[in-house]
Amino acid sequence: xxxxxxxxxxxxxxxxxxxxxxxxxxxxxxxxxxxxxxxxxxxxxxxxxxxxxxxxxxxxxxxxxxxxxxxxxxxxxxxxxxxxxxxxxxxxxxxxxxxxxxxxxxxxxxxxxxxxxxxxxxxxxxxxxxxxxxxxxxxxxxxxxxxxxxxxxxxxxxxxxxxxxxxxxxxxxxxxxxxxxxxxxxxxxxxxxxxxxxxxxxxxxxxxxxxxxxxxxxxxxxxxxxxxxxxx
Amino acid sequence: xxxxxxxxxxxxxxxxxxxxxxxxxxxxxxxxxxxxxxxxxxxxxxxxxxxxxxxxxxxxxxxxxxxxxxxxxxxxxxxxxxxxxxxxxxxxxxxxxxxxxxxxxxxxxxxxxxxxxxxxxxxxxxxxxxxxxxxxxxxxxxxxxxxxxxxxxxxxxxxxxxxxxxxxxxxxxxxxxxxxxxxxxxxxxxxxxxxxxxxxxxxxxxxxxxxxxxxxxxxx
Numbered sequence: 001x002x003x004x005x006x007x008x009x010x011x012x013x014x015x016x017x018x019x020x021x022x023x024x025x026x027x028x029x030x031x032x033x034x035x036x037x038x039x040x041x042x043x044x045x046x047x048x049x050x051x052x053x054x055x056x057x058x059x060x061x062x063x064x065x066x067x068x069x070x071x072x073x074x075x076x077x078x079x080x081x082x083x084x085x086x087x088x089x090x091x092x093x094x095x096x097x098x099x100x101x102x103x104x105x106x107x108x109x110x111x112x113x114x115x116x117x118x119x120x121x122x123x124x125x126x127x128x129x130x131x132x133x134x135x136x137x138x139x140x141x142x143x144x145x146x147x148x149x150x151x152x153x154x155x156x157x158x159x160x161x162x163x164x165x166x167x168x169x170x171x172x173x174x175x176x177x178x179x180x181x182x183x184x185x186x187x188x189x190x191x192x193x194x195x196x197x198x199x200x201x202x203x204x205x206x207x208x209x210x211x212x213x214x215x216x217x218x219x220x221x222x223x224x225x226x227x228x229x230x231x232x
Numbered sequence: 233x234x235x236x237x238x239x240x241x242x243x244x245x246x247x248x249x250x251x252x253x254x255x256x257x258x259x260x261x262x263x264x265x266x267x268x269x270x271x272x273x274x275x276x277x278x279x280x281x282x283x284x285x286x287x288x289x290x291x292x293x294x295x296x297x298x299x300x301x302x303x304x305x306x307x308x309x310x311x312x313x314x315x316x317x318x319x320x321x322x323x324x325x326x327x328x329x330x331x332x333x334x335x336x337x338x339x340x341x342x343x344x345x346x347x348x349x350x351x352x353x354x355x356x357x358x359x360x361x362x363x364x365x366x367x368x369x370x371x372x373x374x375x376x377x378x379x380x381x382x383x384x385x386x387x388x389x390x391x392x393x394x395x396x397x398x399x400x401x402x403x404x405x406x407x408x409x410x411x412x413x414x415x416x417x418x419x420x421x422x423x424x425x426x427x428x429x430x431x432x433x434x435x436x437x438x439x440x441x442x443x444x445x446x447x448x449x450x451x452x
Contacts, residue, residue, distance in 0.1 A: 104321025127397025
């Protein structure tokens with residue numbers, strides 16, 4: 001590996017340096033666009049006391065849900081944590097701290113974290129329990145609460161195609177939180193379906209420029225569907 | 233007769249205007265998409281990052297990378313756009329969505345809404361609801377007027393933890409269509425066969441009842 005070549009040869013190498021107690025920001029919405037193999041590698045390593053930042057926490061037996069099996073997550077910031085019996089059990093037993101965060105605020109916390117903005121004002125959550133204890137300011141007659149940015153020790157991201165330099169494109173709605181997560185990790189690891197040569201991706205179509213990406217790996221994905229709805 | 237879920241969706245659909253960008257929540261709001269009037273084109277926004285949600289896919293079209301905010305597999309209609317969650321909530325928070333339709337447990341005469349948390353019961357999260365109600369000027373709440381035990385859900389003051397403060401201006405219940413303005417509910421329409429007296433009885437918040445309250449009509 002040299003210069004801008006971000007490729008790593010194994011998932012073990014991809015998650016090298018992750019330790020217990022770290023904060024991990026994960027892309028994905030439900031089971032769509034989740035870095036499933038990077039999550040599996042975190043499970044294999046057995047690190048624990050993790051703070052996870054992700055819109056959801058997977059399902060029983062898949063996605064981030066597998067990190068609950070050995071109690072590797074001690075705290076999670078998420079907007080919605082249903083569909084997961086083990087999660088509910090750990091939440092009710094106070095084995096996991098849950099910081100419910102409005103979805104748009106969560107996305108913006110990641111975006112701000114990656115963009116060097118330490119905090120921002122939003123009307124979302126004003127007058128609700130989410131605003132309790134947060135600074136309030138009035139702009140043009142409307143109330144806003146101060147929300148702080150998030151950065152992670154690691155960001156784990158699922159892309160579609162990338163080049164060796166770490167320029168990434170996402171596919172359809174598997175984009176979701178991935179581009180923001182990619183900007184907000186001290187170490188950003190992206191797993192993709194295909195790695196191509198520099199020059200093969202149209203520069204103006206890149207979603208995540210390689211400057212944000214530290215490691216890239218090509219994997220195979222189950223891409224499980226959470227709610228299969230079809231018309232006849 | 234109280235409105236059925238389908239009739240509620242039909243009634244909300246009459247508020248759609250040609251060229252509207254619309255976000256539909258889970259449940260009855262989702263059904264609104266089935267009743268978009270002929271000659272009206274609306275673009276459905278799904279907050280996971282899709283503007284221009286299409287129909288459910290056929291078996292052949294099924295794609296695990298193509299879902300809506302309810303995590304259901306969907307398609308994108310011609311002219312759709314797909315983007316990140318930050319972009320999606322920029323358009324929501326920034327007030328670019330023309331109409332938001334979502335369910336609620338309670339609303340009150342100040343336009344407060346409670347829809348995400350019942351203390352003592354399992355809390356699954358607010359998802360995008362707090363962003364949606366904070367960002368939209370034009371929201372319709374769909375809900376039942378009263379609980380199974382007859383307790384009003386249209387209150388003087390919400391009892392449950394809020395989703396948003398002072399943000400709701402229209403409510404469609406199974407009994408009535410109401411507006412919220414200047415700290416009061418205003419009865420605009422009633423469900424077929426539902427008396428004004430029943431609506432008054434089941435509305436705990438302050439309610440203005442005009443002299444004439446038209447009855448909603450539905451095609452058979």
